[in-house]
Amino acid sequence: MQSQASEDRFRRRALQPEEALKAILGHVKPLVSETVGLLESWGRRLAEPLAAPHPFPPFRRSGMDGYAVIAADLAEASSASPVTLEVLEELPGGVAPRRAIRSGQASRIMTGGMVPEGADAVVMLEMTATSGAGDRSFVTIGKSVAAGLNLADIGSEIAEGAALIQPGCAIGPGESALLAACGSACVAVAKRPRVAVLSTGSELLEVEEALAPAKIRNSNAPMLAALLREAGALPELLGKVPDDKGEAESLIRESMERCDLVVTTGGVSVGDYDIMADLVAESGQLLFNKVAMRPGSPTSAALIGGKPLIALSGNPSACFVGFHLFVRPALLAMQSARSCLPGSFQAFISVPYPKTNAYRRYLRGYTELRDGRVWVTPTGKDQSSLMTTIAGADCLIEIPAAKHGVEAGQLLTAWRLGRGE
Numbered sequence: 001m002q003s004q005a006s007e008d009r010f011r012r013r014a015l016q017p018e019e020a021l022k023a024i025l026g027h028v029k030p031l032v033s034e035t036v037g038l039l040e041s042w043g044r045r046l047a048e049p050l051a052a053p054h055p056f057p058p059f060r061r062s063g064m065d066g067y068a069v070i071a072a073d074l075a076e077a078s079s080a081s082p083v084t085l086e087v088l089e090e091l092p093g094g095v096a097p098r099r100a101i102r103s104g105q106a107s108r109i110m111t112g113g114m115v116p117e118g119a120d121a122v123v124m125l126e127m128t129a130t131s132g133a134g135d136r137s138f139v140t141i142g143k144s145v146a147a148g149l150n151l152a153d154i155g156s157e158i159a160e161g162a163a164l165i166q167p168g169c170a171i172g173p174g175e176s177a178l179l180a181a182c183g184s185a186c187v188a189v190a191k192r193p194r195v196a197v198l199s200t201g202s203e204l205l206e207v208e209e210a211l212a213p214a215k216i217r218n219s220n221a222p223m224l225a226a227l228l229r230e231a232g233a234l235p236e237l238l239g240k241v242p243d244d245k246g247e248a249e250s251l252i253r254e255s256m257e258r259c260d261l262v263v264t265t266g267g268v269s270v271g272d273y274d275i276m277a278d279l280v281a282e283s284g285q286l287l288f289n290k291v292a293m294r295p296g297s298p299t300s301a302a303l304i305g306g307k308p309l310i311a312l313s314g315n316p317s318a319c320f321v322g323f324h325l326f327v328r329p330a331l332l333a334m335q336s337a338r339s340c341l342p343g344s345f346q347a348f349i350s351v352p353y354p355k356t357n358a359y360r361r362y363l364r365g366y367t368e369l370r371d372g373r374v375w376v377t378p379t380g381k382d383q384s385s386l387m388t389t390i391a392g393a394d395c396l397i398e399i400p401a402a403k404h405g406v407e408a409g410q411l412l413t414a415w416r417l418g419r420g421e
């Protein structure tokens with residue numbers, strides 16, 4: 001038998017979730033940067049601002065397949081009285097013009113081609129008729145056009161020196177395009193936080209093991225590995241330990257030497273075998289061991305060797321919520337993200353939640369747009385032991401602490417899950 005739960009385990013002061021997060025963030029520093037190839041930078045956080053090294057487009061660019069002309073030449077053109085211009089040269093994409101356009105002249109140009117000096121508009125092919133005489137070529141146009149038509153000026157999209165991406169911004173498809181257009185073959189990004197994951201519990205089986213009486217498979221570790229990857233971190237799965245404080249502590253201390261953060265699951269409540277509760281209490285640097293929230297009220301954190309240990313509840317839904325409220329923000333702060341919290345929005349809850357709530361609740365939910373309004377619906381029962389409510393959740397629905405529940409149709413705050421900030 002394990003010894004009786006120490007008195008400390010029962011003496012807990014609940015912090016508000018914001019206070020608990022602040023306690024963790026106070027011990028988190030941005031990680032140094034590293035340089036990676038552009039194609040490896042997807043999902044990483046930019047370490048340096050990107051300013052445009054040159055204007056874009058870098059030359060006057062045609063937006064259509066057609067003829068580069070001087071608009072004034074066509075001022076009187078009409079179908080009854082078309083204007084014929086001499087064609088100087090052909091300008092496919094990638095070919096710099098050799099000849100400037102003078103009055104009475106045009107050059108055949110393709111979309112993306114460089115517009116020659118003198119020309120100030122491009123007339124699309126469909127509005128033209130081409131003819132030839134000997135080795136000369138002509139184009140006839142029966143319509144006037146405005147100067148600037150189908151022509152993108154130098155720097156019309158991006159001025160030289162324009163601030164394009166802020167440091168801390170996640171590199172997605174649009175950022176990749178900007179980096180490429182600016183010639184950033186190598187990109188300075190924040191290092192990926194290395195995070196050790198330790199599962200505690202004598203009831204845990206490996207995923208590939210057959211069920212045995214009183215045992216369940218370790219489902220929190222793969223869930224956390226997925227969440228960590230989504231948050232830009234490198235998970236290091238330490239596996240599971242039985243409810244043995246000494247074993248857990250030596251693994252945690254050892255992994256703190258090479259990791260930026262350790263996350264554990266299970267053993268944070270007041271039970272006889274809740275080893276993590278004792279471990280954080282005895283760490284000498286307890287940050288908190290209770291949070292005024294459900295699920296996950298026994299979520300705890302301490303410093304081990306100066307680095308944060310976040311001890312999440314073993315109950316799957318509490319583990320999931322605790323990750324989003326405490327672990328993910330810490331990882332984003334390490335990667336210098338501008339905002340560490342999930343993005344919040346206001347939405348109507350589609351069903352009542354009648355329970356009274358001493359603590360704020362975070363229900364796993366999904367979002368829908370109906371009749372021009374945003375609605376959120378819980379994915380299932382609000383029980384911290386359930387994991388079926390995690391799959392399909394795209395938000396956390398915040399139910400305020402109050403002596404009454406909420407009614408269907410009430411406007412509430414919800415938090416976006418996944419990559420949304």
Ligand SMILES: Nc1nc2c(c(=O)[nH]1)N[C@H]1C(S)=C(S)[C@@H](COP(=O)(O)OP(=O)(O)OC[C@H]3O[C@@H](n4cnc5c(N)ncnc54)[C@H](O)[C@@H]3O)O[C@H]1N2
Nearest residue numbers: 199201218219220221266267268269274296313314315318
């Ligand atoms: N007397 C009290 N009992 C409990 C209290 C309390 O205040 N007084 N709090 C309850 C609340 S709230 C929560 S949340 C849980 C916290 O549990 P622990 O963090 O101590 O976790 P365990 O006891 O180790 O396990 C709880 C539950 O989760 C399952 N589990 C654990 N690890 C995993 C894993 N890796 N994968 C899947 N499932 C896991 C475990 O088998 C248990 O069923 O305590 C309440 N009790």
Ligand code: MOO
Nearest residue numbers: 295296297318384
């Ligand atoms: O604080 Mo717990 O996660 O509700 O069962």
Ligand SMILES: [Mg+2]
Nearest residue numbers: 267269271274
């Ligand atoms: Mg327990």
